[in-house]
Amino acid sequence: LGLDNLDFAVLCALSLAVAAYFYKDKFAELFASDESISVVSSSGSRDIVHVLKENNKNYLVLYGSQTGTAEDYAKKFAKELTAKFSLNVMCADVENYEFDHLNELPSDVIVSFFVSTYGEGDFPDGAVPFEDYLNTLEDGDLSNVKYTLFGLGNSTYEFFNGAAKKAHKKLSNAGANLVGIYGEADDGAGTTDEDYLSWKDALLEELKTVLSLDEHEQRFEPSFTYKVLDSGVTDTVSLGEPTAQYMPTAKLSYNNEGKQLGPFDGTNPYVAPIVKSHELFTSKDRNCIHAEFDLSGSNMKYSTGDHLAVWPSNSDEKVKQFLSCFNLDPETVFDLKPLDSTVKCPFPLPTTIGAAVRHYLEITGPVSRQIFSSLVQFAPNDDIKESLAKIAQDKDLFAKDITSRYFNLADALLYLSNGSKWDSVPWNFIVESVPHLQPRYYSISSSSLSEKQTVHITAIVENNANPSSEKAEPVTGVTTNLLRNIQLAQNKKAVAASNLPVHYDLDGPRGLFKNYKLPVHVRRSAFRLPSNPATPVIMVGPGTGVAPFRGFVRDRVKFVEQQPNVTLGKHLLFYGSRNQDDFLYASEWPDYSKKLGGAFEMIVAHSRLPDQPKVYVQDRLIEREKEVYELIAEKGAFIYVCGDAKGMAQGVHAALVKILSNGKGITTDEAAEIIKMFKANGKYQEDVW
Ligand code: FAD
Known part of the structure; x- marks a missing residue:
């Protein structure tokens, strides 16, 4: 078949026209991209050193942030350098740049890193390519680089400040020179702000010497x-x-169907209708909201165990x-x-x-x-x-x-x-x-096998009496009170709604949120049931920590409906609540038990029953020591813990260490090492906050 140039040109034009017709939505999406995400450099370069030089910057602040905290501190730090020393600071998310020429930074430019840790010592999602870059570094690759590093983490997690520590090691192994001391914030101790301030104050003194800076009174220099x-x-x-x-x-x-175009993610949420919501607690003084978001038509997918990010307003x-x-x-x-x-x-x-x-x-x-x-x-x-x-x-x-x-x-x-x-x-x-409003995450409490298009969340309403006598109003959480307002409006409970401590514009900008909609996106997590249904599962989730386990159990129920001949391994759920008033999804569990037969058992601990001793999930684990040990050590059970990072997750960890140590006749340190190994290979997973 011989094609001359004209035939070829006509064919190309036709193909483009056909592609444009079939992919018109995709094209539209490209052209309708969010203007707030501006071009990285006027030359279009993503090379960090190139962009820094092109913009005549003389200090570099980089952050890797998951929920906005590292970003917030990086920006504060950058602003202070400008306000006190008139430095021309470039402050950027590592997500947006390439670092291959980092060693070519001008010798008088220092780079300050702010790195958050997420999950099991992981880098934030957007900073994973930066981590990959760090992994390629060899001895001497960064010998010209001078850096400072501040990690944002939580000491209740096993791998406290894991990402910052990793970054520190990789940078120093590559020959980069640390200025000042490596700093760490501990959200677990509630000292993030003060940890930052004492690190920062000492570092600024050091920088004054290293960079011969003159300090003047703070002057706001707009960006x-x-x-x-x-x-x-x-x-x-x-x-x-x-x-x-x-x-x-x-x-x-x-x-064409009037549906918003995706892809929907952390930079572009989907405005999803809340199709159902209800109150889960029966007590009057505390509230927990179950809300169901319909994702159909959005092309947004989730898997059981993922998180839903809800974008609130004040x-x-x-x-x-x-x-x-x-x-x-x-x-x-x-x-x-x-x-x-x-x-x-x-x-x-x-x-x-x-x-x-x-x-x-x-x-x-x-x-x-x-x-x-x-x-x-x-x-x-x-x-x-x-x-x-x-x-x-x-x-x-x-x-x-x-x-x-x-x-x-x-x-x-x-x-x-x-x-x-x-x-x-x-x-x-x-x-x-002032920091910018961030989405809040919720562990999804539905199953993607059972509810493909609908995402359920289980949110405890943050509405606490102010312990200080000088302020009468309660201390309220932004998102959870918004969800509560929606729940009351949707269920036509106007009187109760009028008595709430805070109220919201539920219609949103230009009516965008009318009929109970909120912007959301799905965040993938690693919290997954074992792929082999015969593998036993131990789930520990008191309070709203039960959310992903409701999803897990619904998943297994659906699975058994679809494949009745497959035998499930033992699924133990350790659940805790104060009493019956706050027993989440109390009416659902008997039905799940019926459908899953002996494969599912729920073991409940109540911490506030009248005239009864306080019992927590970790106590129940110890009570079932023999069985728990056999499931873990002999049958290869996967362990999942969800909920409060501070007390509960540590208590559960200690109980499991004890169970393994007794069962195997080893020291608690040795048992803790085994659990560490389970964490590393995904057999012990935590979804804690
Ligand atoms: P925020 O406005 O963020 O306030 C947070 C807290 O600070 C509240 O207790 C509030 O009362 C208090 N506060 C407000 N103002 C002040 C002040 N001036 N001084 C001191 N304190 C103040 N939560 C769930 O309920 N269910 C879940 O399934 C769930 N899953 C999660 C999964 C992950 C991965 C993560 C990270 C978190 C999860 N959370 C979950 C917690 C959730 O993301 C929110 O943090 C929580 O719902 C509170 O959000 P909020 O916007 O209502 O409160």
Whole structure:
């Protein structure tokens, strides 16, 4: 078959047209990408050294973050270097860059790493390519690099700060030179902020010498040009849409059936309808919400054991308080433009101040002492300036006056100013200094085998009396109170809803969340049932820790329905609750037992029965010592632990160490080594928080 040039050109054009027709949704998706994810460099390079030089930066801060904490500290650190020493800092996510030429960093540029640890000593999802890069390094590869390193972890996990430790080892083995000391934050001890501040203060002293820096009073140096727009709210102004894909102008982001286009992930959530929700507790003083999200049509898949990330927004009450504290006009429309290509717009822009406060800023939650030092320059008067500077320097005073009172930022500032407004604080300072609202994760409590398109979550509502007598309102969690508001509205319980401590705009921006929808994405986890159904399984999940095990058990029920001739291994579920009032899914378990026959057994511990001793799941494990030992040591059982990382997971670990040590006649250290090995090969899995 002979084709001349014209035939070939016509064929190519035809193929493109056909491809464009069949893949039009995909093309649309590409072109409708979120504007907030800006191009990495004006030249299009992803090479970190190239981009740094191209933008005349003289300090590099890099972070690998899973839930936003490492990112938040990296940004604070970068801002302080600029505000105190006028350094021209590039602050970036390792996810976005390549590091092959890292050793070519200019000799006077230091790189500061902030690395979070996730799961079993793992790097955050986005930092895995960076870890791969570190693994390729050989002795001397980074001999020109000077670095600092701060790890963010939780000592209740076995591999505390595992990722940061790994990074430290790889960097120093490659010849990179550590400046200052390697720092670690321990969320398990609740000291992340203070750990960071003491590491940072010592490091800044060191940097002053190493880089011959002159320190001046903190001056806010914006990373964006900030502009107020007089245009009012038009279709191009975000009202809190999760990404630019949801803007009215992003016409291409819907397919022919009117469904939003994916792929949906951590940068682009799916606005999923909550098709059902109900209260799981029968007691009046505590709440736990079961919510079912419908993913059909989204192309989003999940597997039993994954996590659902829910993107929250702030309550009316907290938004009002924050706006009032800084005397902000919620209607003001503003835009931000990055001053150089290394800076990313933090959310869809332009937007209104009201939308940013409600949808994009973390305005509740504990206050970081560091923000106080940077606010000194904007204090309403000299007296307040003095007391703010004092408390910013005094760790104990800060703990006593601010942290122990459970103040959020607005509470704390209004307390310090005796109610005076902080109207000299520039709005762009607030946007650049207050952390951005992060999605919250929930262990999925449904089974992908049984409910392919519907994801269930089980969320305990964070609504605690404030232990400090000076603040009457309870301390509320953002997402769980939003879920509770939705549950009451969906089930037409208006009176109960009106009595809630906080209320939300359930319709969302331009009605996007109307009829009980919320933005979500699925996060893959390694928490999986063994592929061989005959392998025994020991599950330990008190409280909402039972969530993924409800999914596991539903999975096995469906499996047995589909393959009745397959024999299941023993499945033991150790569950704990205070009493019958908070017994989660109490009516479902007997049915699962019936369907799974002797293969499933639930062993319950209650910690608050009247006139009864407190019994925890770890006590029940010890009571069943012989059987648990046989399942693990002789039948190769997989062990799963889910729920509270602090007390419970450690208690369960200790109980299992004891069981193995007694059973095998070995020391507890030897038994702990065996469990470590189980963790490494996936036979002991934890999903704890
Ligand atoms: P947030 O707003 O994040 O507040 C967190 C806590 O801080 C609350 O207790 C709140 O009362 C308190 N707080 C608020 N303001 C202040 C202040 N100024 N000072 C001091 N404290 C304050 N949870 C579940 O219920 N079920 C699950 O299945 C589940 N699975 C999880 C799986 C993973 C992998 C992870 C990481 C977490 C999981 N969680 C689960 C926890 C969940 O992600 C949330 O952390 C939890 O629901 C609280 O979210 P929130 O937005 O309501 O509270």
